[in-house]
Amino acid sequence: MRMLKAAGLAVLCAMLTGTAARADTVPAFKGNDTGGIISYNLVGVADVKTMAIEHCARYGKVVKLLGVQATYGGYISFSCRWVPYGSTERPLRVGY
Structure with a gap:
């Protein structure tokens, strides 16, 4: 019985070490x-501000860019906020 449990444990450990953790895949x-956040690698490829504006417009909000980590693996962070009362800003509507 002990040999069967030990063999089962060895097979389980071998299976777990053979699979990838997938901890490095980030959208x-x-x-x-x-x-949300946008990868800094997209800066030269896509218009990141337009991506953020369209994302927040889906919720009827406007975008406010918060910060940029201009390093390899860094992110651009933004927040979606409601338009304040009395403001002349209007949220964009994006049709999908």
């Missing part, structure tokens, strides 16, 4: 109704 763009 280039991630967000929700409160804001």
